[in-house]
Amino acid sequence: MDKEAALRALAALGQDTRLEVFRLLVKTGAGGLPAGEIAARLGIVQNTMSAHLKVLDHAGLANASREGRTIRYVADMTGFRDLLAYLMEDCCNGAPELCQPALQAVSCKC
Secondary structure: OOHHHHHHHHHHHOOHHHHHHHHHHHHHHHHOEEHHHHHHHHOOOHHHHHHHHHHHHHOOOEEEEEEOOEEEEEEOHHHHHHHHHHHOOOOOOOOHHHOHHHHHHHOOOO
């Protein structure tokens, strides 16, 4: 991931609704959710939700797939992993034990 992509991802997550959407998509896993259901669960008007979902998609944090008239969104865990890797690229400076708490915090406990 380069700096510009990292900035897009951080900017996308730096907005309250988009952060909630991303967290919801992470919770739902590989099946994702239709855009309308995301809007309903979070109590947000569909056209506003559509704009937020496009920002997450453009930032590499969500993937959209069309199913007839419905668009289903899934968290892009590869994009999220790339963002974390970019942020931790120079972590530890030769002392890997310093990174262990951060690595443990992002480890899936499922």
